[in-house]
Amino acid sequence: MDIKGVEIEDTYAEAFPIKVARVLITAANKHWAEVAALEATGFGTSVIMCPAEAGIEKFVTGDETPDGRPGVYIQICTFGYKALEEQLLERIGQCVLTAPTTAVFNGLPDAEKQFDTGFKLKFFADGTESETEVAGRKAYKIPMMEGDFIVEHSLGAVEGVAGGNFFIFADCQLTGLAAAENAVAAIQELEGSITPFPGGIVASGSKPGANKYKFLKATANEKFCPSIKDKVEGTEIPADVNVVYELVINGTSVDAVGKAIAAGIKAAVATHGVKKITAGNYGGNLGPHKFNLHDLL
Amino acid sequence: MDIKGVEIEDTYAEAFPIKVARVLITAANKHWAEVAALEATGFGTSVIMCPAEAGIEKFVTGDETPDGRPGVYIQICTFGYKALEEQLLERIGQCVLTAPTTAVFNGLPDAEKQFDTGFKLKFFADGTESETEVAGRKAYKIPMMEGDFIVEHSLGAVEGVAGGNFFIFADCQLTGLAAAENAVAAIQELEGSITPFPGGIVASGSKPGANKYKFLKATANEKFCPSIKDKVEGTEIPADVNVVYELVINGTSVDAVGKAIAAGIKAAVATHGVKKITAGNYGGNLGPHKFNLHDLL
Amino acid sequence: MDIKGVEIEDTYAEAFPIKVARVLITAANKHWAEVAALEATGFGTSVIMCPAEAGIEKFVTGDETPDGRPGVYIQICTFGYKALEEQLLERIGQCVLTAPTTAVFNGLPDAEKQFDTGFKLKFFADGTESETEVAGRKAYKIPMMEGDFIVEHSLGAVEGVAGGNFFIFADCQLTGLAAAENAVAAIQELEGSITPFPGGIVASGSKPGANKYKFLKATANEKFCPSIKDKVEGTEIPADVNVVYELVINGTSVDAVGKAIAAGIKAAVATHGVKKITAGNYGGNLGPHKFNLHDLL
């Protein structure tokens, strides 16, 4: 199978369950919503050594937000709900409540699982807080130095999916990077998925475990490393390929992650110099979800 | 004392010691250096509930970097060196090594305290790594999917200063925000200091402890909250003030933090509508460093 | 009538016919599409003293472009088709053909009026050009220093509308600016309309002609100038208003401009501190199109 002359390998991305909270941040304009979202989702690429996986899902204009201001949906992901509740309290409390002009709303109001993060944050007001309502949602008004911070009572979460992925092979590093960047932009138009790595892109796709340094949980996937392709037996890197970028995609559902993989691949192949698309799987050891590229496209 | 007609209160900012690592990230262009820096310094506003305080110090062009590419200095701060070493390994390993086109260099090569973070990160290459040298600095070349990641062997740290600050009083929220934004931009021209909060600005300046909710370490400083000025006895908010933004400044030295406070104040007062500048102190209970505003200006 | 507590005055915006060309620029990523679009639409706020009115309509991802790359629609407007053809040739030839990684496609392929701008630009190749086809569109491949520039044979134009507008009254300058900025962002989500002034916003809304300096075609509309409200008889500025920003909207049709006015107003009123929305008209002397605000909302 190929799209625009780029081979799509007949393989699948392997993914695993994770707990996902989804939060809507609004602000005076898009810029300040983004500033808060970047702070709140930073240090959040992989649960291997970060306290959560987190990222920006999509930006929305005021006609889609409870307070009519521009906003951004973020997702925060951990393996268990207890860790997720802590991360929500810490990241919203330290990185959004503190950010200029923001307000916080529930991004999954219909989910069964709800955390009372807003209720807990109101104690910051030390007794000066009050209950309020925004577009029918129960919220709190917290007097602060900049004025009143509005936060919804509850923030919802679901069992979602982590580790959806695909790989972009290209002739030159910055060609591959442009393709990856366009894939991330296409995914940010969709609902329900995030790409938690820096700028949405993984420069250092890994394999579980190690050949040599057994004390590590994950190491470079040498068969996909272009600079040593001549030295690695069984390399997956063709002669005309000099870079591989991976996109890792988390989301609130299998459907959201599948759609994001498809949209990302379609965006990536339009860059002249992209040679091949494939995906990462590890014999089913990593997780129960399989995203077959040909089925998605 | 006043500058451009804005009163500078005769008071001081109170600050405390912290351990500070300083790291130089370079990348293919300024954009990708910034992407990596934002991820690596995210979830890093206050050690009250973040694993570190972290931020961007300044951007540099290639004539100031070992590999000639555009770069950005970041700082990561924790109370102890053990926590700092862990944070460096986690934040550089998960948020910069994984980011497109980056390399990592020591931002404090002359400091006494040096961590072998680069040495530890090289194990990611699972045996395919090699030693190299960049502009006389001992470094490692780590083959990855995007090509070779370069990281210097050591990353240095010093005992620095946290909690330097000043407050901007303005007539209207977005006036105060513009003043604060310009102050952050002026500080980013300087060496040695960071403003770790979102976009460099604190919307929710706090007091230590609480009046009512004693279980909290920090709560809103109600005397500086404009929306309740009519209800709070002893409010510090004049009638014509409707917003207060705080800048919190960390740095590698007392001198760096003092210069940043001065530059920030000078930038802030140029915004029409700024009414007063003051600073936060808590009777010397918070820390040993005192930054007297009048002395700095 | 009010929305979110903001009065919408019962009045109309007056607008006039103009010729509008619509062009799709694609590029390696969104950033470089925007760079080319800003250059091509610069010096293009008002035909009073600019050679054209021009602006960015909307950004699109690759699934909406002929070559699958990210793109941006721009519009260029003049009173006559002859001037429009010259402006197209000059602005596309000097500002897009010269810009990194761009390609140019017809934004109005079904319009009756078509200019052969692509055909004319191919002569730049000095005999090395060739005809090609992109997604069924006749185009030319022009070898250049960066590689091949692709430009579609024809670029279409229609009789559209210029001067659609509304005014935002707010309590403080930067409050009004945030409201205006959010209005522009909301309008950029729509098809068919542009806001040709800098950043989409007019700081200096004018009246036709002059009271004192009769040699000028347009001067400040003193009844809407907050800083002199106490001195101007018949001022339209209420006591609590200290800024007015105008949005001027051009578009390919009456319908497109009307939808843009409505979306812009809805976005603007969500900013706390906006006091009133009105619109500019001059007794029908300016043009035949009337956009009644209450009818649109």
Place this chain on the structure above:
Amino acid sequence: MDIKGVEIEDTYAEAFPIKVARVLITAANKHWAEVAALEATGFGTSVIMCPAEAGIEKFVTGDETPDGRPGVYIQICTFGYKALEEQLLERIGQCVLTAPTTAVFNGLPDAEKQFDTGFKLKFFADGTESETEVAGRKAYKIPMMEGDFIVEHSLGAVEGVAGGNFFIFADCQLTGLAAAENAVAAIQELEGSITPFPGGIVASGSKPGANKYKFLKATANEKFCPSIKDKVEGTEIPADVNVVYELVINGTSVDAVGKAIAAGIKAAVATHGVKKITAGNYGGNLGPHKFNLHDLL
């Protein structure tokens, strides 16, 4: 000669005299200064078909501006002073006076040639204007919808230099583009020079005149076109080169342009994949200024 392993050809850039006005725009923050500067310098790449050559010189923080706010220096260039005065009036009047929160100051107060552009713009106020002083500079306060616009009485100009240049040869298009982008960023740190093309970069470097289409003043320089290197006799494109980007540099003096060329080249060669640097000259027919690359470096 080589730098970082990149060959610098022993050749010179040929440049010619032009008249240059230099203007300082300040605004509420850097963003709005940039918005005004981009509008005012747009449609300004080459006098071949644009009414002026124009670009951003450098951004400055408030400690370098008369009103203490963030600012940006722009340059506007034409062959004669008469055209320059018209362009100044049109571009400042239509693109900066109209832009949110801006003020305008003289960027060459010590130049012999001074235009009274500020004096002329004050008539927009239709009699409500007044004279004022900012940091010792004579200026006007023009009441407008957003408040008062401040413009200095005079704007200065000098005879400067246009067409300074160098070429970047690279292995792949986006590699060359990153190198060019970093060169532009390095030049924007300097005083006195601009890079008037889109994003500062020329994708379509030309030769004067034509081989085939004699009616054109400038056509593609086929000897520097990588996509046809196999068909062009005497091609200058080596086998491993697939892109050439040119930087064109104007400036207020020979010295400023020379320093910009040197800084740009040093920044460009740090990008891995850059193969060679050269420059454009046409046997001295284009202009009297010669910038020898080896002498500059």
